[in-house]
Amino acid sequence: MKTFTRLLGALCAAAILATGLPAFAAPDATASLRPAASLPRPMAMPDGSTMKKIQDRGRLIVGVSQDKYAIGFLNPLTNELEGFDIEMAKAMAKAIFGNENKLQIVAVSSAERIPLIKAGKVDMVISTFTINAKRKEEINFSEVYYMSGQKILVHKDSAAKSIADLSGQRVCAPAGSTSAKNILTANPSAKLVETVEFTDCLVLFQMRQVEAISTDDVILAGLAKQDPFAKVIGSGFTAEPYGIGMSKDQPDLVRFANGVLTQMKGDGTWKRIYDKWFGAMGAAEPPRGTYID
Amino acid sequence: MQAPNNSGQANGKIKGMMGTTPGKLRLGMFAIFILSICFAIAGYVGVSGARSSVNTIARDAVPSIVTAQTVRVKLLQMDSLASQEFLAGGADSGAQARVKYEAVRQELGEQLTIAAKNISFGKDEQTPLETLMNKVQAYNGLVEAARANNRQGFPVGAAYLRMASTMLHNEMLPQTQAIDQLNVKQLESEYASFKSASLIHIGVIAVAGLALLAVLGYMQLFISKKMRRSFNLPLLAASAVVVALTAYSIVGMTLQRSNLGAAKEASFVSAYNWLEARGAAYDAKTDQSLFLIALGAGAKYEESAKVKVEKLAAAAAQNAQGDSASALSALRTYVQQDERIRGYDKAGKRAEAVNLALGNGTQEAQKSFDDLNQVLTANLKTATSSFETSIASAESNINLLDLAFIVLSLAVVALAYFGLTPRINEYRA
Numbered sequence: 052m053k054t055f056t057r058l059l060g061a062l063c064a065a066a067i068l069a070t071g072l073p074a075f076a077a078p079d080a081t082a083s084l085r086p087a088a089s090l091p092r093p094m095a096m097p098d099g100s101t102m103k104k105i106q107d108r109g110r111l112i113v114g115v116s117q118d119k120y121a122i123g124f125l126n127p128l129t130n131e132l133e134g135f136d137i138e139m140a141k142a143m144a145k146a147i148f149g150n151e152n153k154l155q156i157v158a159v160s161s162a163e164r165i166p167l168i169k170a171g172k173v174d175m176v177i178s179t180f181t182i183n184a185k186r187k188e189e190i191n192f193s194e195v196y197y198m199s200g201q202k203i204l205v206h207k208d209s210a211a212k213s214i215a216d217l218s219g220q221r222v223c224a225p226a227g228s229t230s231a232k233n234i235l236t237a238n239p240s241a242k243l244v245e246t247v248e249f250t251d252c253l254v255l256f257q258m259r260q261v262e263a264i265s266t267d268d269v270i271l272a273g274l275a276k277q278d279p280f281a282k283v284i285g286s287g288f289t290a291e292p293y294g295i296g297m298s299k300d301q302p303d304l305v306r307f308a309n310g311v312l313t314q315m316k317g318d319g320t321w322k323r324i325y326d327k328w329f330g331a332m333g334a335a336e337p338p339r340g341t342y343i344d
Numbered sequence: 345m346q347a348p349n350n351s352g353q354a355n356g357k358i359k360g361m362m363g364t365t366p367g368k369l370r371l372g373m374f375a376i377f378i379l380s381i382c383f384a385i386a387g388y389v390g391v392s393g394a395r396s397s398v399n400t401i402a403r404d405a406v407p408s409i410v411t412a413q414t415v416r417v418k419l420l421q422m423d424s425l426a427s428q429e430f431l432a433g434g435a436d437s438g439a440q441a442r443v444k445y446e447a448v449r450q451e452l453g454e455q456l457t458i459a460a461k462n463i464s465f466g467k468d469e470q471t472p473l474e475t476l477m478n479k480v481q482a483y484n485g486l487v488e489a490a491r492a493n494n495r496q497g498f499p500v501g502a503a504y505l506r507m508a509s510t511m512l513h514n515e516m517l518p519q520t521q522a523i524d525q526l527n528v529k530q531l532e533s534e535y536a537s538f539k540s541a542s543l544i545h546i547g548v549i550a551v552a553g554l555a556l557l558a559v560l561g562y563m564q565l566f567i568s569k570k571m572r573r574s575f576n577l578p579l580l581a582a583s584a585v586v587v588a589l590t591a592y593s594i595v596g597m598t599l600q601r602s603n604l605g606a607a608k609e610a611s612f613v614s615a616y617n618w619l620e621a622r623g624a625a626y627d628a629k630t631d632q633s634l635f636l637i638a639l640g641a642g643a644k645y646e647e648s649a650k651v652k653v654e655k656l657a658a659a660a661a662q663n664a665q666g667d668s669a670s671a672l673s674a675l676r677t678y679v680q681q682d683e684r685i686r687g688y689d690k691a692g693k694r695a696e697a698v699n700l701a702l703g704n705g706t707q708e709a710q711k712s713f714d715d716l717n718q719v720l721t722a723n724l725k726t727a728t729s730s731f732e733t734s735i736a737s738a739e740s741n742i743n744l745l746d747l748a749f750i751v752l753s754l755a756v757v758a759l760a761y762f763g764l765t766p767r768i769n770e771y772r773a
Contacts, residue, residue, distance in 0.1 A: 117639035127433040250503035
């Protein structure tokens with residue numbers, strides 16, 4: 052009888068949770084402003100809109116990181132900025148002007164991203180910018196344009212399959228980064244080695260002064276492209292939804308950017324860009340946007 | 345009890361000699377002999393000490409300091425050229441920077457060989473030099489890795505370059521500083537002891553010369569009074585030799601003191617400052633390149649460049665020798681170009697910024713840097729040449745003077761012998 056009562060209690064609790072939880076769940080931190088049903092034609096931005104001001108200025112100002120291979124970097128062979136984030140920025144410029152080159156790139160470091168947006172020095176920041184609630188208190192984000200996760204880069208001859216296999220081994224990440232904290236959370240026995248930048252980690256890795264590097268998968272993919280004796284292993288042990296950062300004062304621009312992203316995800320542009328830069332990590336589908344009105 | 349007897353006998357003998365004219369002549373000759381020896385020793389020791397100080401300062405400490413500073417400048421020049429080549433990528437200016445880099449690397453090797461031959465402080469100097477030689481290999485390896493990655497378009501090349509530059513600043517330059525400081529310490533201590541010792545030596549020579557001259561004068565008067573001769577020519581000649589040698593050595597050693605002072609306190613300090621200025625100029629140029637290579641994350645290189653420019657301006661402004669006005673004017677032009685470069689970069693016009701940084705045109709940064717470097721090099725040459733001239737004068741001021749003291753003191757003894765012996769012999773008959 053006692054056992055029956057307990058079982059009944061547990062079933063009731065499960066039923067309450069199953070039905071009641073969605074009502075009380077925390078709002079989706081990645082939800083962005085819903086885009087309009089259709090995008091305005093290039094060079095025909097609505098009067099009074101932020102996009103019209105950008106159109107009148109003659110160029111879209113976008114902050115990007117320029118030191119992340121395959122994401123945003125200066126190719127010394129072509130002297131052109133290239134990478135996944137750069138192509139996103141070009142798509143935004145093309146949507147406003149019909150010309151992807153009507154773009155002014157401003158190099159930004161991680162710490163400069165929010166201050167530059169708030170100061171109005173850039174229209175957008177497209178720079179492996181993880182959407183989170185704290186940042187959303189200061190700026191607006193587009194819908195997720197890439198769902199990243201933290202993985203591990205090891206030497207090709209390494210037997211490690213995941214972060215759990217790196218106990219006692221030296222794992223590198225930039226000092227003070229979320230990646231560094233996540234390593235110790237996932238495996239407190241790993242020996243964390245901190246550097247200034249990701250590429251500094253790759254130097255230590257190539258000098259065999261660290262056994263692994265751990266950060267977002269796309270950054271690791273860029274590092275792996277620079278070292279044929281390296282490989283990315285494991286599945287992501289964190290979720291890093293990337294969004295385009297914009298000012299809280301320009302919701303129309305956020306809706307417009309979401310419209311462009313939705314179009315890119317739907318017409319195959321996103322997949323083409325992904326395959327070009329991150330295809331080596333395997334096939335991927337574009338992340339679905341979630342919205343608030 | 346034996347000693348007082350001997351002493352008493354000696355005193356009695358001297359008193360006996362003082363009582364007779366030949367005895368007084370013999371005692372005078374003995375006194376001249378003893379004082380000539382003292383004069384010779386005072387002169388020889390004083391002049392040798394002064395020469396040794398010139399040698400230590402001019403041929404040991406200063407060259408070691410200049411070598412350490414030159415090595416420092418060469419390292420900074422290599423760093424500057426490596427970053428310029430990196431910035432230029434496959435462009436022509438990159439190839440030119442590469443050729444210069446290799447030439448400077450070779451010059452650095454030669455300077456390190458010179459430094460190795462000029463070790464004066466054993467392990468204290470040898471250890472930093474060995475560390476430096478090993479680090480040069482490691483630095484070059486990192487630069488090669490940076491170059492190879494850059495040529496493949498890999499951003500990790502910039503990380504290798506940053507690491508090379510950091511190693512150069514944190515691990516290599518302190519070694520040159522250690523060698524420099526050892527020699528600066530020796531230079532300061534040697535110069536301080538020279539300054540006080542040279543005054544004492546001049547005083548001792550003057551006193552010994554005057555004492556000898558007094559005895560020679562007394563004997564001249566004694567002979568003149570007792571033997572009714574107006575002049576004893578050999579004694580007169582001996583007196584003239586003592587006067588000339590004393591006067592010449594006092595003037596020579598005073599001039600030498602002044603010339604060495606000019607070499608150390610004016611020329612060397614200027615040369616050191618100009619070397620510092622050149623090092624700061626190369627360092628500022630490296631920061632300019634690294635600022636552009638950092639692609640928007642180069643704020644720390646901008647700050648660092650400002651510090652180098654201030655250091656350069658201070659070194660140029662306080663220099664007594666060389667054309668400070670031209671150096672400061674060239675620096676202003678360079679800083680203007682530098683500001684234009686940063687302005688372009690911050691406005692997102694990176695290609696313009698890079699072209700301006702590498703450009704050799706009249707209104708471009710590489711040209712303004714080369715002009716600045718040319719002025720600094722010319723000023724360094726002026727100060728170095730002034731140092732060499734002052735040292736050569738300091739050496740010529742006392743040239744052969746120590747030998748002259750020995751030979752001429754012997755001559756004084758001989759002249760006194762030839763002047764007094766015939767007079768003593770007159771009493772033997």
